[in-house]
Amino acid sequence: MKVQYINPFLESASTVIQQFCNVSVTQGEVVQRELTFHVDHTWIRIGMTGQFEGDVIFGLHNEVALKIVSAMMGGFPVSEMDEMGKSAISELGNMISGNASTLLYNQGMTIDITPPEIVQNYEMFSSKGSEALSVPLNLSEMGRMEIQVIVAK
Structure with missing residues (x-):
């Protein structure tokens, strides 16, 4: 699997998270490796179609997801992932993926993305067992985000 598929998502995630959360990203x-899911995490899945097809999956420990939602809401404390929080964290995945698809387009690859989906029952996830490119992003004191990209074709 080519690293060129994940680099735009890494670049975009770093930019978007730095803007909204005011933290450095490394x-x-x-x-x-095989696509992996961890318990106590929030998973955001975005499908990709076009010159290549697959999924990008953003994984955040639930506490990190709440911190990001809080930052996206101007610092308002968030203690549980309600519908507003799910909408905000989904929009984060959408912004990252939308920017990444623009970066890919600028490299000569055309893809479309699907609306974000919060994956709560990852046991039912259709790509479970697939090979993925996986990269952790350290979000300073907020914690860590994992990005996994599966390219089916």
Whole structure:
């Protein structure tokens, strides 16, 4: 699997999170491994179609997701992931993926993205067991986000 598929998502995630959360973002090592899900995490799935097809999955520990939602809402304290929080965290995934698709387009690759989906029952996720490019992003004191990209074709 080509690293060129994940780099625009990493670049976009760093920019968007720095803007909304006012934290520095550092990238961990890119690894190829089986798609993994962790308990106590919020998962945002965005499908990709076009010159390549697959999914990008953003994983955040629930506490980190709440911190990001709080930052997106101007610092208003958020203690649970209600419908407004789910909408905000979905929009984060949408902004990252939309910017990434523009970066890919500028590299000569055309993709479309699907609306974000909060994946709560990852046991039912259709790409479970697939190979993914996976990278952790360290969000300073907020915690960590994991980005996994699966390219089906």
